[in-house]
Amino acid sequence: MHRVVSETRVLEANERLAARNRQLFGDSGVFVVNLMSAPGAGKTTLLERTIERLRDELRIGVIEGDLMTTIDADRIGALGVPVFQITTGSVCHLDAQMVGRALEQFHPGGLDLLVIENVGNLVCPAEFDLGEDVRVMVWSTLEGADKPRKYPVMFHEAAVVLLNKIDLLPYAGVSLDELRANVRAVNPAAELLPLSCRTGEGLEEWVAWLKAQVIRGRGDGLEAA
């Protein structure tokens, strides 16, 4: 018997494929968002509201990740933007290989913004780099104020946390300040944007943030709308 030192990162294979995706995104000049949340936090509705506000200014595409069904892809497709569905079967997250395969059929050339809607899950998607530029997380007011402490890895990795369903705050029994403090504890650098996809409150701030990221990512100054 002989002991050999390996010191190999377990997800190195995923990191390699994510780097390949990132290269393709960079070459295509597309800004890529990895959108993550628990099931039911409002990712798809957020996407609908975002697309409605930005589709005249940006060429947007969407990759939908779900365990089953094409319900979400159908909703996004109804808005007239290109959409590709990844059905993972029983896999609880997207990984760089699944996205890489999708990109063979769904080339991002010609897009300004590609949103990859991950499988609804607060644990597993956090582990897998897809090659995105930013991770955006949706957290809704009714999920419980303690979620950042219970799922710190995903909250820690997000560049922005969208606090959705603030119209329901009066029923959540929790203040915006408390929710904000709980995010800040695990991710002091995160941008926290409160909004409601139902009433539209806060959506303009989110859309402005996203547009600024896309413009910065392209580095060429999109024509002012």
Added chain:
Amino acid sequence: MHETAIARNIISIAEEEARRRGAARIISIRVRLGEFRGVVPEALTFAYEVMRIGTLAEGANLEIGVDPLRVACNLCGEREMAPGELNLICSECGGILRIISGQDLVVESLDLAWLH
């Protein structure tokens, strides 16, 4: 249950190393798992025991060494922190803490056996 994917990756890394060195089988695999990863050691062990069947690691033990979460403040120094108690605002000075360890997920070493 992304532990299945993690277990599959651990086995692939071990098998590749064993083949590259011409070993006949893998006796054990040591993994360093940071506490600040969304990976549960028990779930990883369970997934590993299923996934190793039919591989060079079929008889190999998986030894998981848990690497504690440690944070550092520029002014107040380093400390250990339970992941469920994570607060990156320094309780001493109000500054922002950095995570300095507890995020690894690494195959450290393998014990291999050769036929003689």
